[in-house]
Amino acid sequence: MKVAVFGGTGFLGQRIVERLLDKGFEVRAVSRQTRRAITTVGSEAKAPEQVKADILERSSIGPAIAGSDAVVNAVSLYVEHGDLTFERMHVTAAADLASAARQAGVERLVHISGIGADPRSASRYIKARGRGEDAVRNSFPDTIVLRSAVMIGPGDAFLTTLVRLVRLLPVYPLFGQGATRLQPVYVGDVAEAVSRLLADPIQDVSTFEVGGPRILRYRELVREIARTIGVHPILVPMPFAAWSALAVVAEFLPTPPFTRNQVDLMRQDNVTTAGMPGLPELGIEPRDIEQVIRMIEGTGIKTRA
Ligand SMILES: NC(=O)c1ccc[n+]([C@@H]2O[C@H](COP(=O)([O-])OP(=O)(O)OC[C@H]3O[C@@H](n4cnc5c(N)ncnc54)[C@H](OP(=O)(O)O)[C@@H]3O)[C@@H](O)[C@H]2O)c1
Known part of the structure; x- marks a missing residue:
């Protein structure tokens, strides 16, 4: 094929x-x-x-x-x-x-x-x-x-940046209260899903939603990263309006650290819909976030070119 x-x-x-x-x-x-x-x-x-x-x-x-x-x-x-x-x-x-x-x-x-x-x-x-x-x-x-869902792995724009910032900042600003629920998925698992959708017989399903094995609130994700890399930042809520205003400025940079659409995405939960086929239906066991954090650490925290 x-x-x-x-x-x-x-x-x-x-x-x-x-x-x-x-x-x-x-x-x-x-x-x-x-x-x-x-x-x-x-x-x-x-x-x-x-x-x-x-x-x-x-x-x-x-x-x-x-x-x-x-x-x-x-x-x-x-x-x-x-x-x-x-x-x-x-x-x-x-x-x-x-x-x-x-x-x-x-x-x-x-x-x-x-x-x-x-x-x-x-x-x-x-x-x-x-x-x-x-x-x-x-x-x-x-x-x-x-x-x-948001994809993570060495070279990503999301988790790599978070790991870097959590390591760097003693006081960490959250998106709003940090209450948004996320389900980060390993990019290799998404690629595997695509390859199975092409290799396997056509299923009677036209939409798949793929997410990682755990649903975490943003602040829990930051804490999980801090725990994995052994740092103790103080987490401080920061209003979404302030993030959106900063994003307007950030988008002028050649590689924006965050963008308005990312801030918009952070305003609402980003998790798979119950009952929607995804990685399990494709026979894929998703990789845990802790493993992916360690993969990113192992690559010396590269950012996307
Ligand atoms: N990354 C995430 O967390 C995430 C989460 C959910 C959904 N998605 C979706 O997943 C897809 C892939 O995202 P990604 O993060 O892998 O993107 P990416 O790293 O930015 O890669 C984009 C690719 O598209 C090519 N491209 C850009 N403009 C093009 C054009 N005009 N014509 C032809 N090729 C073009 C780029 O190469 P050139 O620049 O050389 O053309 C590059 O190969 C997107 O639909 C994205 O919205 C991503």
């Missing part, structure tokens, strides 16, 4: 590429810049085909997916810039990819979305994610939507 992974060089995408290569798929990693050409699977070095394409340019999508049996959309946009909006990336471009996939006779499309995606949300980001799911299904009715 040939799979084109849009966003195949990203945090999640590169793990998906690795899993698929490991399972013997032919893989094409699609992104605007090519990087990380070789991946080591066991002792054997394998490389995906690397193709440059921009999902925002309709004409570049067709050649990038030509000959593929399956397509994965793991493209992201976390900060809007000018006319590069969440709507354009997560709705219009995602639907363009879906309709190109249908026209090309692709059998399976896996669309990565986020838990909480809601077309009626007041948040531009969350709304675009919800509208995107609908738009993709309109273009490719059998799309499998995989909504993920």
Whole structure:
């Protein structure tokens, strides 16, 4: 089976590429810049085909997916810039990819979305994610939507930053009271889920929600990190309005430490919906957060490039 992974060089995408290569798929990693050409699977070095394409340019999508049996959309946009909006990336471009996939006779499309995606949300980001799911299904009715909780692992933007800050700051500011419930999931488990959705016989399910093994309030997560790395910060509540104002400034930095959409996501619980199929239904036992913190520690706390 040939799979084109849009966003195949990203945090999640590169793990998906690795899993698929490991399972013997032919893989094409699609992104605007090519990087990380070789991946080591066991002792054997394998490389995906690397193709440059921009999902925002309709004409570049067709050649990038030509000959593929399956397509994965793991493209992201976390900060809007000018006319590069969440709507354009997560709705219009995602639907363009879906309709190109249908026209090309692709059998399976896996669309990565986020838990909480809601077309009626007041948040531009969350709304675009919800509208995107609908738009993709309109273009490719059998799309499998995989909504993920916040993903963690070496090189992530969330836990790595938290570990670094918890180590650094004697007084730690929480999002609001720190009461938001989160279910961080190891990125490798999400990649494994995608590979199973492609490898296994088609299930009669079109939406999966994947989360980690534990639900923690934000302040409990900070305490868990502090305990694991052996520090004792004082946790101080900080209003969401103050975070949103700071995020406006932070978004001017080349690599923003946090963004308005992340603050919006932190305002509401981000956990899987009861009864929705997820990792257990795919036969995956999710990795515990403590193990992931140790993995991040072991890599010398790198931040995402
Ligand atoms: N990270 C999380 O915690 C999390 C949680 C829930 C859901 N998700 C979702 O998971 C998906 C992957 O997220 P991620 O964190 O892995 O993203 P990421 O690390 O930012 O990677 C994004 C990938 O998309 C490519 N890309 C960006 N713009 C593109 C364009 N115009 N055309 C083609 N390729 C483009 C990037 O490569 P180039 O820049 O070279 O093009 C890169 O390969 C997204 O849908 C995200 O919303 C992520």
